[in-house]
Amino acid sequence: MASTAAVPKLKRGGRWSPWLFALPALLVYVGFLVYPAVSSLFFSLTNWDGLSATYDFVGLENYFKLPSDPVVVTAVKNNLIWTVVTIAVPTVVGLLLAIALNGKVHGKPILRLIFYTPAVLPLVSIASIWGWLYNPQYGAINSFLRLLGLDGLAQAWLGQDSTALWAVMVPAIWLRTGFPMLLYLAALQGIPNELYEAATVDGATRWQQFWHVTMPSLRPAHYIVLALSLIDSFKVFDMIYAMTYGGPGTSTQVMGTWMYFNVFQYYQAGYGTAIAVVITLVAIAVGIPYVRSQTREAS
């Protein structure tokens, strides 16, 4: 009875009912996301220093300055390296760990916990821990290398341009491997055993089973892992900031940190927000194929 009464009520509410339901969320969305985003877009067209009460409109000048800024060039290059490495390595390692843990392994719960723990640690703590590990004089990494007689491999890991970015990527990989592992493990457990049994009956080798049964079945998990990793990679800031502060010099600057330096430290909020706008546009452009594929799959 209640449901039959509800239908005409909904019709009486007409086209505005959904809007009324959506309104609270919409207000929050506009107030806290759309408005700041559009404000940022506007300030990227000014020379605001981020502190004064006034500013001048400079049009696209801040955007035209970007290509001639040598640090932007370094930052873009670093972002690309960071994105490729910190997506590829944790995804592959996470998948391999998931496959290993999906089999008959002793102490499986403890191993899962060990591999996933880095993902829940605060980033700044991780940065501090790894900063000590990398200490060129007293750090565990160089001490270990010297213990093995590999003194030549002991480096000033964070203190030279050639190794600093790679040194920051190692803890980033370490902390990001647990997440894909967990997703893949859940997905692996959802693959029906009958598929493997049928493949075995058909004479498929383990390798063929992996490529023709496991990998296709993991496709939804691949999408999620890649999309979330991509977002994570684009917003890289904290690890770089905490471990190297963009240095030595500007060698480990990424777009996120360079935006921060300009807005908050150099009193060039207009220029810094132009960098932020570019980062956002690139992230949207990269995210579109994923959203489209998801939409297509859902429909």
Added chain:
Amino acid sequence: MTGSSFTRRGFLGLTSAAAVGVGLSACTGGGTAPAGSGGNTGAASNNLRVFTYEGDETIGLFKAQLKKFDQQAGTTTTVESLPGSGAAVYPDKLRTQLLGGKGPDVWRIWGGQIGAPFVKAKQALDLSPYYDKYGWADRINQQAIDGMTFEGTKAGIPMMLLGLGAWYNKSLFAKAGITATPTTYAELEAANDKLLAVGVTPVGLAGKYGWNIMRLFEYLLEHTAGPELHDKLLAGDESWDRPEVVEAFTLFKKWQDKKWIANGALGMDPADVEPGYVQGNYGYTIIGPWTESVAILSAKKNPAGFGNFELPTDQQPARHSGFVEGYMINAKSGNPDKAAELLDFLSKPETQKALQNTASSVKGAEPDPKALPLSAEWAQKYGSHPFYTIQDQAFPKKEADQYFSVQSDLLQGKLAPDAAAKKMQEVISAWAKS
């Protein structure tokens, strides 16, 4: 959604229109910064808020003095502290608070180019009337006041005048056979060799953030250029592309190549390295008197085991690096008079002593030799010496970072000393043009 003209496309379209509308409304601001810019601490009241960077060692003393002031003045003063970040982060948070409309009434800040943006943006109050009212100029060291005067505007009251020198570990110096502290640059180099010969890295400096290892370079520049030229270089009145600067960069590289600074120092954190001379990891470091309470006393070490000396420049007058710290009042404070009264209270000699200020700029508040023997010794020996402005305060942050970048490239062998000097001149020229 059936039975309704409502569609996803329509919904998204209207949402976008709303967003554009909001955006356009933002664009009609026409040259005025977002709400809250400039800070606004509200209507006049007896509530004051102070933002500072006191560490655990001193925040208790500071709060006790604020309580005393509140009892006298009938105010309620709250304090927020962001310790340990140094000048790298604290000004950002202060700026964010001011922009958010919840700026403090009073904030602690460094002088020079770190405090300057707040004055330029008219966030800090001109304190000249209060200087007259309370007679601060008679009470406070003039050199310190100069450090808090920005293009003629006395926008801050300095409470600390900090000089940087070498703070050393006596037992390590003895182990190396160094019987007297160096009085010439050649003796300092000889001391470095002796320390290294007994397996001790002579000087503990770190390159993360740039400002710590810079202390060595600025000293070398004072040594090679001398006071007059050094000051002109900092002001951009002389070209950096000159032999004295090249020589300073050459010596800087020499300190690394001879392993007088730690291998890999560029990637190390000052917070890990600065107390190293107390822990016995380095012979000495370049630091100010705060190290006595922060590194020596907090580690429960006997100050008698340590000493300090001015880094020998072989120049006349003998100078060391120095900087000032003090307080500013928010130009939008709801109660600037009470805020000024607070600063007057804090700048009284008895308050400064109660705060155990190791390098007070207030006359009559010299460090107590019983409580802080090394700080007292430094003040007595070198406190009256002139100083050159520490170089992360001499330049705006952007130029300072470029300066650090040149030093980093030089130490990594990516720039030769003469190229580093040329590069620095480019940085200074661009700054002058801007």
